[in-house]
Amino acid sequence: MIQIIAFYLFAALVIASAVMVIMARNPVHSVLWLILAFFNASGLMVLVGAEFIAMLLLIVYVGAVAVLFLFVVMMLDIDFAELRAGFIANFPLGIAIALILAAELIFGIGAYQAGQLDLGVADGRASPMLEASNTANIGALLYSDYVFLFEAAGIILLVAMVGAIVLTHRKHPGGRRGHQDIGKQNRRNPDEATVMRQPEVGKGVEL
């Protein structure tokens, strides 16, 4: 009973906050609603017994992706009103695509329910240890059977990082432009920093 109540609570909140993501006028509020949606989705994951995915949702999506969104929204000068201007014009197209996707989903699931689709049977290579939790199972597989792929994936991330640095890092030979030089600032004195001029009436100052 309590599970059903929790399910409907989480599900309703996910949908409500997802709607708010696209309805909110302020983009920062949108991101905050998105974070709420992620939290409730991870609650749903806990309900179906996938606590590892629930943790991933929180750590990866809330901790990294949503914060990145926030940074982008706050740092970049994006005119969201302009982005939203085409909303009404594109609305029918969006509805059409949504309907097509929904129809495809219904077809697919319907065909599966009617026994028309022969999905593969898991080969049992990664069959879980029954007494252990999800997380323990994934860890046991990831660090034993699949350690080769796990390490290789690590190298891919390293390559991506090296690439980002190689393509953007610049050495500034004469110090960075616009960089504060504190010593120079402290050496300043009023005599060389300011000038007194007595301009004639009706004429400008020549600097």
Place this chain on the structure above:
Amino acid sequence: MSYASSLYLTGAEVGLSLFGLVLLLVSAWSGPRSGRLLTVVTVAALVAAAVFSAHLFGRASGGDAVVRAFGDLYRADAFGSFAKVLIYLATAAVLVVTPRFFAQVGGYRGEYPVLMLFNAVGMGMMVSASDLMTLYIGLEMSSLSSYILASFLRQDDRSAEAGLKYFVLGALASGIILYGVSLVYGFTGTTNYEGIRAAFDTNFSTGALFGVVFVLAGLAFKVSAVPFHMWTPDVYEGAPTPVTAFFASAPKVAAMGMLLRMAMDPFAGEVDSWRQIVIFAALASIVVGALGAISQQNLKRLLAYSSINNVGFILIGLAAATPAGVAGALTYLTIYVAMVVGSFTALLMLRDPTGNNLETFADISGLSTRRPALAWSLLAVMFSLAGIPPLFGFWGKFVVFQAAVQADLVALAAIGIAASVIGAFYYLKFIKVMFFDEPMREVEASSPMGHWAVLAICVAIISPLGYLLTIPLGEWTAQAAASFVAAM
């Protein structure tokens, strides 16, 4: 499965990765000046990895040796080891001719050889993968470092454009492959090649066919087969010339090896489903590659079309779908690598007296009077690419067409031979411009020993001397192709 034997079988990849990590630290601490030294060390490491792969090749072709590592995620069989020897040697050869190019244009850093090393690791994983996950991770490792290498000259607009174009289209192709992989996994319940094959033998549904087609389409992008070739001329032209030389050689071997293994191992029971796709891609690549090259003035663009054209011939070997076809495709690949590395090395040796690289037809006119040795080497490479008999390039085409005829694909072979005549046109144009036109530009009078050494080795392989190799090459490729039969 024991970890010791798994680590031994994946020794080339593990060793190169660890070595790459150390070199990365060295380059981070010693700054951009270490580039040249790191290149030399990297070449040595790649040659060592090639020797180790050759050792694994001998071991695997002996018979009953254990070739599966990490619970059949990876197979160090004869096919994978043969392809890896080619990949590592091609990468090393390209690295030898790299630093001089960057010495002129600037921007060389220690990260370049390190990225090449990781790229080689990824390519090794691609050809040895016997699981869809290994395949994808290897593919991504190689592709990601390739995107970075393409835009390595970040001050140069064309290089940046090439990198961006390659990245966007490459990411799309990776997505298509991944989508196909997920469909195949969904309909078979396994990502293991053997398991997929067994599942397909019992039940091959339409959904699974979609998966197979998606995977093949994505792989066709990676080998730049028509109709997925649009990125090739732009990326080849924009990327720094040594990087282009690399793209045309080692990653082609890796992607083609991956495609051969996919088609002949997990999808081997479904030959009738994919054969028409491969036949279409082969013919279209030959024709588009030949026709597209005719009007090109830029030599890098021309060689890009030439590589599209050559991929078509290799795909004919795959279309045969027999061990002889696979062996023929591998033979062709071996000769192709020698031809491509040779042609790009010659291109890198073409510089005007101030050291700027020359890359258009106008620049090479009358080259035979200024640099006779270079002109004659280019002549050999071009005749070989055109498949003119005394040179070894002919042998590659011959074995591929022979396999196609034996597999009752006479029409395919006939059209392929007819189209290769069109291709001969622009290779002959090279010769005409170099030998019969008036010299128009001053060219640099001499080139360093490293370039000459690489060019000499490539020319020696494709010269009629190469025919001494036909018997051992035939044996090696047959053994490599036999690793699929053993898996059947």
